[in-house]
Each structure stands twice: as structure tokens, then as C-alpha cells.
Amino acid sequence: MAKLNDTTGIMSRSAQRRQREKEQRFNAVLTAAETLFASKGYHQTSIEEIADLAEVSTGTVYFYFKNKEDLLMKLMQEIGFVLRKWLGDELEKTDSTLEGLSNVGVAFLQDFCVNYTEKITIFFRESVGQSREVEEQRRDLFVRLTSDIKDVVVTISNRLGRSFISGSSPEVIAVCIVGIYERIACHYLLWRGDSMEIMDVAGETASFMRGGVEHLFAPNGK
Amino acid sequence: MAKLNDTTGIMSRSAQRRQREKEQRFNAVLTAAETLFASKGYHQTSIEEIADLAEVSTGTVYFYFKNKEDLLMKLMQEIGFVLRKWLGDELEKTDSTLEGLSNVGVAFLQDFCVNYTEKITIFFRESVGQSREVEEQRRDLFVRLTSDIKDVVVTISNRLGRSFISGSSPEVIAVCIVGIYERIACHYLLWRGDSMEIMDVAGETASFMRGGVEHLFAPNGK
């Protein structure tokens, strides 16, 4: 996962072990924070609780993270990394068709959200309305995701030989898609806590998305 | 706006005035909280700051509101009231057509969000990830809005003599619509802070929405 100091030089065995232990500690703290932030909320979680769960001291937390906010920032980075990695992989599997995009949407709800509920919770709930820095990073991640999706949408349109009704369409589409999946996930997974239901609605959600995208294609030719 | 004690009995003039002043104070505090929560954030705002801005003492704040959380709850109530009132009025103006729904979407971004940016900010950002009670109320409001929209969608489909691909479609549609408008508002208004841009994208957003809705109509078979 995350690397702390990528001092990829020659190292003695013991130095390697120490290096490994450091990374383990770093990840232990990060994981503990993820668990607690998701279940109790960012403000309701104290550094001491995180340290306890990670089986380290509070001081150690501050060795790896500048402060509580930094912990959340690093967590967001990790979440962003995992999410975009997943999205990239999924998108690659597709053949740049609307069908493929639909499949990714279904997979997002049925696979990603179900398996990474904590990450989703932090991204969609706990990181909201915190400090300016966190908000900025949150926005960045959203922008990047939007951009990823926009690119796919553009690719799809090219492949189909279609254009959009305006230059801003791809972005609007991407933002809409992100909004749809955010709220569907919140509504059916975080609030209703029902991973059955989300399976059911995944298909319809994808249909809705597809309909939206198609509706912004410019009238087809001639 | 908000009424405190609607003791609409016989009252002396002076009693009426005092009653009025009480309501004014209540609203002054609520408005101050709205302003500060929206600009600085809920946690970054202290009761003292709210009191100062409302030109009352901290004690007065606690006379009208049980505690800080209660202030946020009452604020959410007010926001919910205004938002649903606005939505209800707008929806009524439409003739239960997709065209009408699109217009409401446009108006939401171009009118409501621009004129009530603070309310939008609190609803979409500052009320997120707070205590269980606040989260519950937030969810309630979302559910109610979703329900409002679902009803319209059903009405439209009836009027068109069309049905949906599944029984859950109207709800999925409503959730998607809410998600779209939430994120579009956040993206273009709260983050970019550009009320020009939101004017531009309002139309395309409405188109996307319309496409999504239509795509969940069952094939219009004979």
C-alpha cells in the first residue's frame, strides 16, 4: 500500500525489517483511523482511540502524521488512490462503449461500495465539512474522478462518431454521474444499510445514467 | 418565517410587541448561525461568535436553543421547510410534463441555489457527518425530497400513459435526480463559486435528467 520513505537503496537485513515495521505501523494507524472515522465519525474519534486500536501510543501517531487533519488527508489520499485505481482498471476492461460504462456503474455499487464501505463512508460523509485543506483535497478527488469519467465519455462519443450538444456536455455528464452514484450509494447503502437493495437498483441506476448520457449527444448527423 | 409560540389568543398591544421581538431574536440567532456555519463551518463557529453576530448574549442563544446541536437541527428544519415549499410551488406551476420538470431543475440551479447559497451550503456540506440526530434529520429531509420528486415522476408517467421498467424505478429516478442536483450545485456553485457557469450548465443538466427519466420508461409497446 502506502510507502513512507521509499529509500530503495541497499539495506542491511535489520534495516529492512525496521523499514517493514515502520510501514506496518503507519498502515495500522491509518486502518484504525479509517475504521473509527467511518463508525464513530471524525470529530467523535480521539487520537487516543486510534492509537489504542492500532496498538501504538499517541506519540507514535504523531510521528507518522503531522496532526489529526493530516491523518484524514492521508486517508483521503489512500481512498482516492484505491478508488481511482479500481475505476481505471474497470474502465480498461470495457471497450469504450455505453454498455461498458453501464457495467462499471453496476460494479461500483455491487462490488466497490459493498467491499469498501468504510472508504465510501469517509469519502462521502466524514470528510465533508471539515477544514479548508480537507475540503480542497476532497474537491480535488471529485474533480479527478469527474475528469476520469469525462475522458471515458469523450472516448465513447468518438468511437460512436457522435458529438455533444455543447462543449461543456462531457463535464456536465461526468458531474451528474458522480452525483448519481454518490447519492445512490448513500441512500441505499449507508442509510438503509441494505446491501441487498443496492444489488437490485444497480441496473436501473445504470440505465438512468445511460439515458442521461445519450440525451446529451447531439442529434445524430445530417 | 419561524414562529416560536403561536399563542394566537387575545393579547395586549405590548404583549404582541414583545412576542414579535422574541421571534425577531430567535430569527436573528438562527440567521447568524446560518451565516457563520455556511462561511466558517459548524465546528469552527463558536456560540459566542453567533451571539455576537446576532447582537445578543450567549445566554440568550441558550434561551432559544437547547444547545449547539439544537441550533443546527432547527436550522435544518427551516432549510427543509423553505426548500420543500419552494419545490412544491415550482412543481405546481408545471403541468406535470417532463418539460415542466426540466424547468424546475433549471430554476433550482439558477434561482434557488443562487439566492439561498447559505442554505444549500449547510444542507449539502455543513450538516454532513455531525451527530446521529443531525444525520437522521438530514436523511429525513433527503427522503422527503426524494419522495416529492418520485410523486411527480409517477404523475408524469401516468399522464403520458407510460409505465416504468420496474416498480422501484420512480424511487431510483428520484434519488438520481437529487444526486445530480446536489453535486452540480456543489461542483459549480460551492467549489467554483461561479454563478455564471451554473447558469450555463443548468440546461444540460436538465437534459441529462430528462434522458435518464425517459430511459427508465418501459418500452412504449402497443
Place this chain on the structure above:
Amino acid sequence: MAKLNDTTGIMSRSAQRRQREKEQRFNAVLTAAETLFASKGYHQTSIEEIADLAEVSTGTVYFYFKNKEDLLMKLMQEIGFVLRKWLGDELEKTDSTLEGLSNVGVAFLQDFCVNYTEKITIFFRESVGQSREVEEQRRDLFVRLTSDIKDVVVTISNRLGRSFISGSSPEVIAVCIVGIYERIACHYLLWRGDSMEIMDVAGETASFMRGGVEHLFAPNGK
């Protein structure tokens, strides 16, 4: 009971009524305070609660009493008055014999404490450890009661033609007696809350007291 302004002059009927109402209000507040102080404790009782129970406003409380402490002071005065009145009456009934003193002791536990539990609670518990003024008044009442008892003890000894082993004996005896009855009341009534038990031990307590007094008589030498 307590008089507020003893303006015993000529008064119009309405003035008399108003006077009466004032006294009623004064007593209502005092009684409410007594009830609440005894049941919830002095510090746990707010002026507002007292006002509510007395069915007046907080402002009215402050019209009759300088402040919260004054309320406790006046309450102590009332308690002191009732207690010393009762004691005086009871002692008068006796014929200045040890037997008579014993009877008073029994009556104190069986009658007074049972009928005036709230007053006892405030005197023995709630008035303890408050401000300097209250503590002083408490001490004064104790001193007065001690003095009352000392006088009786001296009278009894005179009547018996006996003297004490030292000049300070009567006072020591009185203080001991007060201590005995205070703790017996606390132990069996306030803590065990059992008014049955206190009936049982009243006799033995009186015996103990009697034995103590007699033991401080100087040897009945020629």
C-alpha cells in the same frame, strides 16, 4: 407563620387582602424551596424550579428574597423557629426530670423528625458546607439548641440537688445530646428511610442519653 411587614396599622380591606396575598406568596416560595432543597439538594435546585413549584416568576422570588442564599437563610430561620418552639413546648410539659428529658428525646424522633422530615433534612444535610453566612446561622441554631438543652440539664440537676463533675459538664452534655439525636435521625430516618425502625430505637437512644447525663453528675457525696 412568618410575617413579612408587620404593618399592623389601620388598613383598607383591599390593602389587607393584598397584604395577605403577599404573605401567601412569600410562604409559597419558602415552602417550595424547602421541598426542593430537601429532595434534590440545595445546589441541584435552581431558582426557576422553585418559582415554578411556587407558581410565581423568578422575579417574584427576588422580590421576597435577596438571593438564593437569603432563601436558605430565611428557611433556616423558619426551621430554627419551629424546632425551638417545639422543643420549648415539649420541655415545658416535663417536670424537669430526667424522665421528662427522655420523653422529649423519644418525642423528637417519633414525632418531630417524622412530621418535619424536610426541615430535618435541610438542617442536618442541605445547609451544611454552604457559604460562611449560612454556616454561621447553622452554628447559631446549634448553639441555641445546645443552650436550651444545657438550661434544662442544669435545672434538672438543681432539682435533684446534684452537681456536675465540672463547670463545663452541662455544655458538654448538651452538645453530646444534640450529636446523638442528629446522627440517630440521619442514620435511621434519612439514610434507612425507615420510620418504623426509628420508633424502635427511640427508647434506647433516650436511655443512652440518660446514662450519659447521670455519669457526669458528681459523686453524690455528702
Place this chain on the structure above:
Amino acid sequence: MAKLNDTTGIMSRSAQRRQREKEQRFNAVLTAAETLFASKGYHQTSIEEIADLAEVSTGTVYFYFKNKEDLLMKLMQEIGFVLRKWLGDELEKTDSTLEGLSNVGVAFLQDFCVNYTEKITIFFRESVGQSREVEEQRRDLFVRLTSDIKDVVVTISNRLGRSFISGSSPEVIAVCIVGIYERIACHYLLWRGDSMEIMDVAGETASFMRGGVEHLFAPNGK
């Protein structure tokens, strides 16, 4: 005195020192609280004052004690421990005679009260009429002391081959004794603040007590 964590395992020297310092801090805070509670009163003493006197920060007070009430509770524990330890030691010195009991009574006033005036003040004054928990602990201590004394009284009677006029006599006697010494201490030491006088009355108090006890012995008849 008080031990915090009696981890009597193997410890490095420095760990031992740190452990010792922790206990010292704990005791410093406890002692500061004792001093201030006794002199200014529980409610009139703020945590900040205690921290100042103990030369620590307010945070440190909360590191060792859950809250202000806990501080009082722990103080009461300590007082109870010291008092019962002293009483146990003194009673052991006696040969279970009334004479011995009298001596303990004298020593209580002349030694204990004079040397531990603050503890006495808190036990007899400042811990009264606080929260339910504190009152409960206070009662517990009283009950325990009463029980200790009851046991001695029973032992004495056995040794003398005498019985009491009723089964409840030993307890009544014990409660009376506790009451006597409580009030004598308050009257002469806390109120008059005269440690001379208490020396004088100690003997007579003991005589009174002795007379009381003897008077509850059943007639020594054949």
C-alpha cells in the same frame, strides 16, 4: 499512602522513578484538593485553584481524576482509610474494656482531630449534601465506623459477661457514639477553632459516652 498502579513487577530504575513521580503528582493533587476543600469549601474551589496549588495544569488533574466529584470521592476514600486505620490501631491497643474505649475517645479528640483537622472538616462538613454518589460513600463510611464501634462494644460486653437490654442496643450505642464525637469535634474544633478547649472536654465526653453505654447494659441481676 495512595497507590495508583501497583504494578509490582520488574521495573527499570527510571521506570520506578517515573512511577514514583506519578504517585507524587496524584497525591499532590489530592492534598491540594483537601486543603482547599477544607478551607474554602468544595463548591467554592475551582479545579484551576487545585491545579495551581498542586503546581500542575488543569489537564493533569483530569488525567488522574475523572472529574471534580471523583476527586472528592477519592479524597473520601483516603479519609476513610486513614480514619479507620487509626481507629483500628487505637482499638487494638485497648484491652476491650470500657476504660480502653474511653481512652480511644479522648485520643480521637486530642490526637486525630487536632492532627487531621482538614480530613475531619471534609468528612463532617464539605462532603455533606453533595451528589448522590458522594452521599452514598459518606454513608458507607459512617456505617463502617459504626460497625467497627459496635463490634468493640459487643466484645466489651462479652468480656464483662453482660448483655444489652435489646438486640439493637449495640448498634444504637455505636450510632450515638459516632454522633457524640462528630458534634463535639464540630462544636469545639471547627466552630470555636479552639484546640485548647477540646483537650478539656475530651474527658467529660468520654465519661458521657461511658455512662451511655453502661446504661444500655441489661440489669446485672442474677
Place this chain on the structure above:
DNA sequence: CATGAATGAGTCTTCATTCAT
């Protein structure tokens, strides 16, 4: 006189952060 809304000083309490060992 009675009312009850307004006041604001006073406290407890939390907890992120630091740093000596």
C-alpha cells in the same frame, strides 16, 4: 408588584499536541 426574557461571568471539561525519558 409581577413578569420572564436577557445577561454574562464563571466552570468544568475535552483533547490535540508536545516532549522528556
Place this chain on the structure above:
DNA sequence: CATGAATGAAGACTCATTCAT
């Protein structure tokens, strides 16, 4: 490096008291 005790600024909240009506 890890530890965890110590720090202290910050803030929520209470409630006795006042005073305009």
C-alpha cells in the same frame, strides 16, 4: 523511535441575578 504523561487553550453550557415593561 516509541512512549504516555503533561499541557493549556478553547468552548460549551449553567444559572443567579437584573430590569424594562
